[in-house]
Amino acid sequence: MQHRQSGFTLIELMIVVAIIGILAAIAIPQYSAYTNRARATDALSLMSAYKTAVSEYVSSNGLTAAQLGEITDANLGMADTDFSSGNVASVNLAAGVITATFAAGVMEAATMVLTPTITSGAVQWVCSTTVANMQFVPDNCRTAAAGGL
Numbered sequence: 001m002q003h004r005q006s007g008f009t010l011i012e013l014m015i016v017v018a019i020i021g022i023l024a025a026i027a028i029p030q031y032s033a034y035t036n037r038a039r040a041t042d043a044l045s046l047m048s049a050y051k052t053a054v055s056e057y058v059s060s061n062g063l064t065a066a067q068l069g070e071i072t073d074a075n076l077g078m079a080d081t082d083f084s085s086g087n088v089a090s091v092n093l094a095a096g097v098i099t100a101t102f103a104a105g106v107m108e109a110a111t112m113v114l115t116p117t118i119t120s121g122a123v124q125w126v127c128s129t130t131v132a133n134m135q136f137v138p139d140n141c142r143t144a145a146a147g148g149l
Contacts (some may be wrong), residue, residue, distance in 0.1 A: 036136035061097040
């Protein structure tokens, strides 16, 4: 008469636990990086309304680089607008420069800054940030001299 095995052996269970441990060691840091990149993307998406408004204002009024100080919330018709989310405490505009400040507890309340440059009537955006870990921000924000958006 044959005796049939019922259940798993100890070694089989140990192998499964080891595989799960290895996968968790890889997946948890990747998930953390993914969520932080999503937070940075949230900031950029909130900043996009200002980007569009500034570009339109520059184009419509023929502003030069020396006239960036004229770009205010009131001139853009956005005086009563508040851009914020669970990840971003505020998005502000000053002289055409758009600054997003992350909420407390999100990326150490760092900032992302979009600075416009006007060349021949076209607006180019340069992104910079104070986020400590550069893998959490888009490629074009990883250095202050990065290419425009």
